[in-house]
Amino acid sequence: MAEYLPSNVLNDRDRPRVLLVATPAAEESTFAWLSARCGTYRRVNALLEVDPSEWDVLVTDQAYTTIRTTDWGLDASLWDRVPDHLFIFRTFRPGNGQAGSRFFEFNIEDGMADSSRALRRVDSVPGHQLRRIQALPEAIQDLVKSTLVPSAEARLRQFGIQVDGEQLAPAVLNFRPFLAGPGDIYLAGSYERPGGAAVWLLPDDAKSLENWFDIALVEWHLKDRRRFPSVQTWQSNPDWDTRKERLAREQLEKLDAEQAEALSRYEAQRSVAATALEAEHAIASSGPKHLLNGQDDELQDAARIALEQLGFKVEDMDLVWDPRERREDFRIRDTDAPGWVAIADVTGVSKGAPGSKLATILGYIMKYLVADKREREREREREPSMWVIVNQLFHRDPLTRGDLYRADDIQTLVTHNGIALDTSALYVLSQSIEPGSTRASECRAWLRSARGQITVADAYTWMGSHP
Incomplete structure (x- = not known):
């Protein structure tokens, strides 16, 4: 059976491969900008409809992980966590208060959810005082000022993220808030996942969500250029290539051009051969066969x-x-x-x-x-x-x-x-x-x-x- 083992993928799809888990209405409104930013794009109602290993990014306005309480008063996972290789862009809004949907992420010990060490969503926090987070990249600081601050000012009460417990690892690594609000909550933020991916959490009333997604893509490109190959940053700008990088890039571009020319020639020749084959099929069917x-x-x-x-x-x-x-x-x-x-x-x-x-x-x-x-x-x-x-x-x-x-x-x-x-x-x-x-x-x-x-x-x- 060794000769029948699978080899190269025949239908490899463009990256990044972005999966939207949301309703059709949300796709047309909140995420209308998304498909134009993807190599491959698909909307589904639930992750069960696809093989997550074939995708790079999960965009959703729904809970991607949750917990419930067992009959013995212990917290247990309601379903498997989203695979660690997936990068996640999650928007959130004030919820209905059900315990399972309050969590963005939680730690697991001995197969059980530990809700005392988790990122929790909190709602109805009074106050409007906002505090800047130090050391954020300039692009994120600009978006905080232009999109998050106006949204928070317009609310009657605040909602956001709360960190429970001092130790969030290994489920949550390097949690980074974008803006602090009243009551020790954060209005947005990001964290890294054990598999090397990352999660960005944004309130759904933030303006210009597409700009937030673009900045996320830039950071994700620096973490994984295979999954995010075409994102342009100054670090990957060829204007800053070394001499040897330029030579290598020129060789790569030459090979790509030769391949494109050969592929075009092949497609033309194949079209002629396919037409000839169809003609011979017709002759054979009406004669020798x-x-x-x-x-x-x-x-x-x-x-x-x-x-x-x-x-x-x-x-x-x-x-x-x-x-x-x-x-x-x-x-x-x-x-x-x-x-x-x-x-x-x-x-x-x-x-x-x-x-x-x-x-x-x-x-x-x-x-x-x-x-x-x-x-x-x-x-x-x-x-x-x-x-x-x-x-x-x-x-x-x-x-x-x-x-x-x-x-x-x-x-x-x-x-x-x-x-x-x-x-x-x-x-x-x-x-x-x-x-x-x-x-x-x-x-x-x-x-x-x-x-x-x-x-x-x-x-x-x-x-x-x-x-």
Whole structure:
């Protein structure tokens, strides 16, 4: 089974891959700006609808983790925590007070939630005094002044984040508040996750949430350039490259350009080849492949053409006989064997080959021997061979159709120098052998000397022994 192990991803999607867990209404209002900032984007109602390992960012206005109280008064996880590799951008509003939804994150010891060490959401805090947080990046400070402060000033009461317990690790690492409010709450903030990702928490009444998301992307790019490859920062600006970085970047850009040109050339050539293949499909379906699934005149025409491709001279007797008194379909001759002739009839049936067809062809042979005696003597033709060209069980795979006749019918064919030729075998031979080649001559000699039946398996066996 080792040879069947999965390898490279065939449908790799652009990054960052951003998953929005929110209602359709929230998507159209609060997060209308989001899809334009994503390499790959999708909105779902719940994480259960996707495989989180395929995504980079979770954006949501809902709880991404919660706790509940057991019958013994202990806190336990209601569902698994969001996978640690996901970066999270969470907006929040005053809630309904249910304990489980009050938490942004909590610590877990021995498999149990420890709500005494958690980031908690608090509501209805009186006051409007706001305090600046030192050492924040300038871009965050600017957004705090322009978006968070006006929103807090407009509220009747404050809501935000409260830190419970001095030790939040390992679930919460390096908690960083953006703005402090009354009652020891923080109006927004971020923290790092154990898997190396990060979480940003913003109140939903903050203006310009898209600008907050853009700054988050910049920080996340510096943490994980694979998941956030196209975010531009001064640190990644090529204007500040070293000489060797410039040379390496130029080589990379050259390779990318060559790949794009090669891909464009490939797509054009593939389009031409695909069009040609479709055209050949149409030709094959209306011609040679009637040997595999055809009946009546279509099958007869396909058989005649295939025999002629192998080098036989095929006389279409339907053009000779009175339509009211038809006999055999073909008289087949071979310039390599003067005097040899086969009386042949072509039939296509959805069931097994009919044994009555043998008696019918024997009747044609008797008429040939008696009524066409002078022609036979003039052409110096010996007693004719008897060929039944059969497309049986044509709804099945040709490789599963099996023998054409029972043993007693095959003996009848042997007795009268005859063969039952499976049209699938004729198809394989005519499509595999170059017309006019030595191999074609050898194939005709084999068919002339054969007795009994020739199935598609016999055709493959013969070709294997006559490369």
